[in-house]
Structures are given as structure tokens and as C-alpha cells.
Amino acid sequence: MQRVVFRADGNSEIGLGHVYRSLAFAEMLKEDFKTVFLIKNSIPELKDTILGTCSECSILSDEKQDQELISVIDYINEGDIVVLDGYHFDGEYQKTVRKHCGNVISIDDMHQGHFYSDYILNHCGKLDPEIYDTESYTNLLLGEQYALLRPEFLQAARENNRKIDTSDTLFLSMGGSDFHNLTHKVLRSVIDIDRIMNVNVVIGAANKYYDELRKMAEENPKINMFRNLSAAEMCFLMKKSDIAITPGSGISFEVCAVGMGFISGYYTENQQDIVNWLDETGCASIIGNFCSLEVNDIRNYIKSFLDNVDVSKMVTNQQIVDGYSDKRLRNFFQRL
Template sequence: MIIKKIIIRADASIQVGTGHVMRCLALAQAWQDKGGEVIFILANKSTALENRLLSEGIKVVYLLAETGSYEDANQTVDFAQKFNAQWIVVDGYHFRAKYQKAIKDFGIRLLVFDDYGHAEHYYADLVLNQNIVVNNKDLYRNRETYTQLLLGTQYALLRREFWQWQNWQREINPITRKLLVTFGGSDPDNVTLKVIQALDWLNKDDLETIVVIGGTNPHHEVLQKEVSNSSLAISLQRNVSNMPELMAWADLAIAAGGSTNWELAFMGLPSLVITVADNQKAIATELDTQGIVIHIGWYQQITLEKIGMVVQEFIYDQSKREEMSQKGKKLVNGYGARHVTSKMANMLS
């Protein structure tokens, strides 16, 4: 059997966060399960991310060009040819029309992750948008005749650690006792601190809270000091590898918008969402409209009191949490990564 190889070109940084790389990791793991090999090309050095990828048996190489440039595309193609890769996967808003065309001109299969129709034209073989707001194809009207669209939450990508929780059933407790706070890999604006301060304002001494931050979060010392000075039961955990277990432990989550929302939905964990990036607003609003999350609002516009009052309301609202949990589990079934990689594999046969 010929081992099929794919190149994944994605970036992570304090400003960009780690979401692009982590959802690509879910795709990589599903590809490995089919017997394939994966090489990640990154632009920025991150020891934490590199170690995570290496621990998954994934090769990591670094780019020597401006991200999203023609030289970026050329170097990515050179790596693909060197490793005899059959697919290139790109995830990032700087991989626009010219970049896609540059790769396709070399005759290599291309999958592009997308969230809101960021490119002027799509030359990719597959465009993957796993978001709930993708209810029409107008975003991708400007595409090649061969470009196929994978749209909607049936393609939501979950990492391998979530797969074993496929049939797990959550028990919704009458009163919220355990709270999970997570704002992604970097959280450059330190919204995590605002949430901790809101919990201090709420002052519920019977509420146990775990705050999770990523390895690229620049505010670790500030957050550790805030947690140490709090009189509440709050613990800070960094760069965790057991996120499903923490989501199963919690009764309620406070989280950013983005890919974490699909993990929370899959785990049936009722969630209060604070948006921290413009591209999260439409998705969070739609999730709120459908009763899957509560969108508290844009992080700069909400007060500590607003966050605390919403948490207070949901501590005792068992029926609402039950409803949110059931709707979330219906939205994300956990098979998205397998659906996408099966499509990729079939297009090679």
C-alpha cells in the first residue's frame, strides 16, 4: 500500500491564536488513522505547538518567506514535491486567490479552510467551512467549476481525544457547581482576566472553577497572581491535553467564539460565549438564536457585572442548561474529520 502524504500549511501566534493549527491537527489525526502521513509547515516558531505536533508523529518544518506571499506558496509546493505529498491543506485568512492559484498551477490537490468567504476567488479542489452560518453557496460563487464545497457543522473537526466520547451522556445537575473558563491558545487581550474578576465580583464560594490557558498565552504570570489572590476556588491550568475530561467535569463553560464552540457542543456542555474576534460574531449570534449557547457579547463592551449576572442566572436554570446541552449534541456528531478525510482519499483513487 502506498502511504498517502499531505502537507498542512497553517500558522499560530499570540495575535492569530492557535485555532487554525489545532483544527488542522484534527484533520491530520483522521488522515493518520487512514494510514497516511502528515507534514506541518509553520511560519512562526512555537515550542509548545511543535512539541504537540511531534508527539502526534507529525513532521514540522518552518517557512522562510512572508506569510501568504508567492514565495510562501512556492516553498509550500517545494516541500510537497520533496515529500511526494498528494494534498496541500491551507488554513489562514492570508491564503487568498493568488496563493491558491499558485499552488494549483503545480497540479497538486488543494483543500482550503474558510470561515467567511475571505478569498476573491477559489481555486481549491475542496473548500471546507465547518460553521453554522453557512446556509448558502453565495459566499463561494466565485470559484472554479471543479471546486467542491464542504459546508456546515457535519464537517466540524474534533481532535482524536474527543472521539472516545461519542456516546457519552451528560447529567445536567440542578445547580451549577463546576465552571470551565477557556479562551483559546493565546488570548492576547486577556479576556480570561476579565472573567476571573467577574467571578470575584459574583463571589460564589460554592462554585469551583478551572481556568484553562494555552501554551502561547502571554499573561500566565498575571493570571496566576489573580487566581492566587482570589478567595474563590479557582485553579489555573496551562497547555492541557485532557480538554474533553475537563468539559465532562464542568456544569457550565465560559468561552470565546471559534472552534471551541464545536467541542463544547459535542460534549453537551452549556456555554456562555464572549466574542473576541470579528469573525466570531455571526457564528455566536446564530448559536445564540438557535438556543445552543448564550452570547454574552463583544469582550470590550461587556462589564464584569454583566458577566457575573449571566453566570448567576444559569447556576440555577437547570431546564435551560438541559435544552442547550441537547441542542449542542445534535449540532455536532463528531464525525466531521472522518468525513473530510474520506472525501480527500476518494479524490485520489
């Protein structure tokens, strides 16, 4: 069985988004390929999560880029497909890896620098292919038709016909690490809104503010705190919620798959393309830069959303994420 080697990193400093979307990709392929994962700077819980999907997980030593590249080259074989997800895997890295494997695929959302990969996958919609500077042989896989979703969310998207009659339960997740502690800021804005009766908060294993957030939840009965949920648990919790607040990252596609009233924004540059896509398609209402907003700004925005937004229309718009991206990507890989 041909191997697909995933190379991505995740920790409290850079977040977990690269790892989770790579794992969603691996989940789509594991029936037809042997999926293995290379990672460094890993937290213990992350390795267990990876092994829940991939057949192998090798931890690379925390070494400089040139030494790490030697380790990766030693690991891969000529017939492997190598998937790179991370901004430090630049053109020179891609070009070197490409000499030692069958194909290189870059999962990307920043379109910076020159690409030597055989394929670039960016699941954000409404992108102009001209934003990418590539070799003549590079092929682009762009748009929400390639959404990197885990099986539970693919199924949810295929079944998405939700009718939301109330808007009293809020789902909140600001990323696996949330290094700005934006969860705390948003919670402070929400707990005083009478129409919000329950707040389901999800944080990741890499979140350094867990104790602070747990204390806040203990003091506020409307806050329900969850940590390091599985895909099934996350999907179930979203279906029990009416409105979501998340950044414009991979979780945005999960929100669209389930179907919810949706307030999104950004706190890093790489989230802005998805935020623009959510805005243009009417899949979310855009609050702006979470870092620059004050608590009262967020509170007023949520109140305005509750009063003025047609959530049913928004959920209909979200059906652009159709739940068949796994079949499209499997068909594509089988032709490689």
C-alpha cells in the same frame, strides 16, 4: 502513502486556532495518509504539539509571502493534497499552489475574496453556500457534520448523554493566546458569584499574561489554573465542569461534544458565524462582544444564565455535533 501537507501558522499575535483545527483534521487522516505540517513564526511548544500528530513539521523562515510561497512549492509534490488554513492564503496563493499538487483544500471561516481551491471546508452550520465566491470546480464542505474535533472529543460526542444537576463549576478558556486578556476580565466577574464554587481556567502556551493570571489564581482559592493541556486533559476537565464560557471558535465544538451549559460570544469577526450558529441551534446563550462588555455586565449575565437557562435542553441541542465527522471526512478523502 499519499501525503497531506498542512500549512497554517500560530503565535501570540494571531492565536493558535488555525493550527489546532488543522491538527484535528490531520489526526482524522493520519492512519490513511502521511500527514506533514509547514509553519512559520512558531513557538517551541507548538512544534512538539504538531509532532504529536504529524510525522513531519518543517519550520519556514519568517519571509515575505512571495518568498514563502516559493519555499512551499519547493516542498510539495505533484500528488500531494495541500490543506491551507489562514486568511493570508488568498486566491492567488491557492491558484499558485494548485499548479504544483493534486488538490488544494481551504479551511475557512471568513468567506472573503475569490477562492481557487478545489474544496472549501467550513464546519460552521447554518451557512448559505452563496456566501462563497469560487471557481466552477470548487466543492463546498459546510456544516457541523464536518466538525474538526480531536479524537477525545469525537468519542465524547458519540457518548454525550450528560445530565447536569448542578451549576457550580465553571470552565473558562478564551483561546490559545487571548491577546485581549479577556480571561482576566471574565475571572473578575466570576469570583464574586457565590453559586460558582470552582473555576477551571485553561490558557494556551502563547498566552502572554500567564504570570498575571497565575498570581490571580494564587490569591483566589476557587480558581484552578491549567496551561497548554492535551486534548485528553482538556476533555477530562470539561467533563468535570458544568458550565463553559468560551468564544465562538473551534473550542465551541468541543464544548458541544462534551455537553455543558454554555455562554459564548466573540472578540473577532471570524467568530461571528459560529456564534450565530450556536444561537440559532440553542447550543449556547450569547453574551455578545467580550471586548465591549464591562466586568459587571458579564457578572450580571452569568447570574441571569444560572437563574433562567434550561441547561438540560441546551445539552440536548448540542448533540447536533454527533462525533462522526472523522468518518465522513476520511471517506471523502479516500475518494480524492
